[in-house]
Amino acid sequence: MRRDIDIGGTKTAVAAVAPNGAVLAQRSAPSGRGPAEVTQEAARLARETVAAAGVPADAVGACMPGMVDPHSGVVRHAVNLDVDELDLAAGLAWELHLPVSVDNDVKAAALGAALHVGNGGTGGTLAYLNLGTGLAAAVVRDARVLRGPDGAVGEIGHLPVGSGIRCQCGQLGCLETLASGSAVARVWRPAPGQRADPLAAAAAGDADASRAADMLADGVAQALQLLAISVGPDRVVLGGGVAKAQGLAEAVRAAIARRAASSDFVASLRLDTRFEVLPAELPVASLGASLLPTR
Ligand SMILES: [Zn+2]
Missing domain, CATH: 3.30.420.40 (ATPase, nucleotide binding domain)
Structure with missing residues (x-):
């Protein structure tokens, strides 16, 4: 055990x-x-x-x-x-x-997500996109997490995309300033006792929450596009606290459709058919930690 x-x-x-x-x-x-x-x-x-x-x-x-x-x-x-x-x-x-094996939590969660969607075997590429306080991804190919020489593979939250907002990493306009919990909190904060769900609040008519929800959904659509053209995942799985927002998948599909409407290139990526949101209760990081290779 x-x-x-x-x-x-x-x-x-x-x-x-x-x-x-x-x-x-x-x-x-x-x-x-x-x-x-x-x-x-x-x-x-x-x-x-x-x-x-x-x-x-x-x-x-x-x-x-x-x-x-x-x-x-x-x-x-x-x-x-x-x-x-x-x-x-x-x-x-x-x-x-x-004996103890260790890894970064998003990389471990990617292994857990691969197990969950049945992509843990050889032959496929899965990207796990973690929407937490920050934004990060990890890529599992042939049942192994891709790292690169410095372990930075998947740190897509820190690609500048022109938001004009200063990121905690020091750069200007990172993707994380659009698609993350900290990005949402900059635009909208729940009232005391209210659920921290911008999509639910937007559906109830809150204008700031609506702006935050649109920004989040479009930022996630950009993240999916970035993953699709850089690592070619068969499947992208969304997890993390912000992924529990009510109706996130539908909001992201709508954002993808807006982008695809003006670009045959974006439409050809079929982003809307390549992602899914993890069940909220699934402990993917713990699951993934159980799969870490022994050092
Ligand atoms: Zn950054």
Whole structure:
């Protein structure tokens, strides 16, 4: 049995997963802050989960935001967790006395998404587009995550597309300034107690939410086009907190149709038939962490 740890910007979730993929037990709690607390909180939850599952674990897969080197096990620049540098693999191995595999959370989620849509075998290309606070993608080809020499394959959120808005990465006009939770929050914020769903609020007649929803849908359409022409995915899967917005798939299809109406080239990409939104409850990052190759 494996323990699979998904350390997110707000919460850490652990699942005990049987060899057949069945989830035997799971636990979650707010993530720690800073390298020591992040590791200790993840290890504490992992021990609790194994106790609940009642079966000893033989390996650990863990994923978190930031630049994660799966070979060294070191995580850098996980700014939302106050982590500048952390040897996550060594820290968890010390706490849990087990071999530990680590990767970036979006890359792990892409593996989980590939498993979900049945693209985990060889021969296909799947892109996973994560709409969270930021915008990032990961590409699985022949059941492996593409990385490049610096692990930056899929960081499409930081391609400047001319929005004119300063991005947290330092550039002007990144795609992330249109298609992400932080982009939506710049244009529309839910009232106290209101669901943070710009599409639902737009449907209820909120003008700012409507502007945010149009910007988001068109930004996602641009992201799909960028993925289609750069990595040629058979399938693009949308996940992350913002992908849970009500009717997102329909809004994105409408944005694609507007783009395709004035361009035979865009129409020829058939973007509307190539993407799907993940079921909201599917824990793709944990699923993917269970598939990480042993270091
Ligand atoms: Zn940027």
